[in-house]
């Protein structure tokens with residue numbers, strides 16, 4: 365499995381996360397652990413993020429550092445997914461806020477037929493610490509309500525832990541345009557449009573100081589991006605909004621394939 369870690373000025377938080385990942389990959393669990401390769405995608409770091417990441421490369425867990433010209437967490441994750449070739453891919457934050465036991469839960473769900481497994485601080489059984497400032501909490505509530513319009517049924521779009529079937533991730537991320545923190549919403553909306561099975565799993569989430577998210581600088585931008593995502597996806601002809609055959613006389617699947625060669629209906633494979 366290849367795991368993307370977007371990292372911007374993470375020289376302090378990233379080493380502990382990479383060490384914990386390596387220890388986890390080497391430990392034995394109740395389900396077999398596939399070899400793990402980490403792709404750290406750095407854009408805009410002014411510290412030694414790339415050097416500290418590269419120094420933690422080892423045969424037990426490969427760590428590769430990629431650079432991405434476009435700024436933003438979304439752009440970095442997209443670049444990482446585009447470079448990943450494994451059957452299962454995922455991404456995780458550099459702060460290591462999500463307990464790594466989520467990997468095992470995700471593997472179980474994928475084996476049971478899920479296409480996408482996302483960590484959730486809102487799912488029953490999740491454990492989180494409330495610690496955000498009042499401004500951030502109010503903003504997060506409003507953001508959740510706005511995001512729910514685009515991805516109905518998904519309670520926590522923003523947890524930094526998501527695992528995908530590799531082919532689906534590559535298709536969906538290639539179409540995703542959001543470069544900032546709202547990219548998760550566009551990715552999930554596109555997965556739902558493709559009828560992918562998206563499952564939320566409860567996570568144990570611990571706050572790690574040193575957040576790169578600034579409510580003023582990134583918050584407003586994140587809301588603006590939700591509007592842009594809504595606009596983009598509303599205009600995009602999707603399977604859900606185009607139920608009738610485009611060419612009379614042909615079955616819907618055939619005319620759909622003619623209209624959008626290569627489109628695979630995830631729910632119908």
Ligand SMILES: Nc1nc2c(ncn2[C@@H]2O[C@H](COP(=O)(O)OP(=O)(O)OP(=O)(O)O)[C@@H](O)[C@H]2O)c(=O)[nH]1
Nearest residue numbers: 370371372405406407436437440457458575576577
């Ligand atoms: N490559 C890259 N990574 C970024 C950028 N902005 C944020 N990140 C990474 O995205 C991940 C999540 O950022 P955090 O700072 O933990 O913010 P958050 O998880 O959204 O918010 P908190 O709840 O405050 O932790 C971290 O791994 C960051 O280094 C960026 O512009 N480029």
Ligand SMILES: [Mg+2]
Nearest residue numbers: 457459461524
């Ligand atoms: Mg974080």
